[in-house]
Structure formats: C-alpha cells, structure tokens
Amino acid sequence: MAGNTAAIDPQSSCLTLINVYEVEPERQDALAKALSESTEDTIRHEPGFVSVCIHSSLDGKKVVNYAQWASREHFESFMKKPGTQEQIRRFAGLATAVAPSLYTVNAVHAA
Numbered sequence: 001m002a003g004n005t006a007a008i009d010p011q012s013s014c015l016t017l018i019n020v021y022e023v024e025p026e027r028q029d030a031l032a033k034a035l036s037e038s039t040e041d042t043i044r045h046e047p048g049f050v051s052v053c054i055h056s057s058l059d060g061k062k063v064v065n066y067a068q069w070a071s072r073e074h075f076e077s078f079m080k081k082p083g084t085q086e087q088i089r090r091f092a093g094l095a096t097a098v099a100p101s102l103y104t105v106n107a108v109h110a111a
Contacts, residue, residue: 006051022097025060031094048074
C-alpha cells in the first residue's frame with residue numbers, strides 16, 4: 001500500500017471485512033464519524049491493519065465499513081482484544097442492525 005490509498009487487488013492475500021450498518025438517517029453522520037475517528041486513533045495502529053474505507057448511503061440509511069487486514073490471523077487477534085469489543089458495542093449502539101462478513105477479492109474490473 002502506498003501512502004494512504006486503499007487498493008483492491010485479487011492478487012493480494014488480504015482479508016476483507018465488509019460491515020453493513022443500518023441506521024436512522026439522523027445517526028448516519030455520527031456513526032460514520034465514530035468509525036473514522038476510531039480507525040484514525042487506534043485501529044490503524046494495530047498489527048496487520050491495511051486500510052479502512054467508510055461509505056455513507058445517499059438515502060441516509062446505511063454506513064458501510066470496508067476494511068482490509070494482512071491476514072485472517074491479524075484480524076482475529078484484533079477482534080479478541082477487549083477494547084475492540086467495546087468499540088463494536090459502541091458502533092452497534094448507533095445502528096439499528098449490523099451485518100459483518102469476511103471476504104476474499106475474486107476480481108477487479110476497471111476502465
């Protein structure tokens with residue numbers, strides 16, 4: 001990864017977490033800000049962290065967190081930390097539903 005640019009590459013061995021939060025529109029900004037601040041302050045300093053991209057839906061009802069970790073082991077180690085669980089509860093408290101899933105990248109098509 002060069003600089004602060006996230007790259008999606010099917011040749012990479014990265015683990016991808018895509019977390020879809022459903023929110024009330026009046027809480028969308030607060031959740032996106034909380035995810036961004038937590039990433040900047042702590043998560044990006046964790047071993048194996050690669051990148052996080054935070055997306056807000058135009059209808060105000062969803063926030064998507066697209067995160068990359070160097071390996072599943074790095075991600076699982078991060079998830080076992082007590083502070084991580086505290087952060088997850090805080091984010092979930094701003095949402096009406098949360099749907100996390102782990103992925104690998106199969107293909108990227110670009111112009």
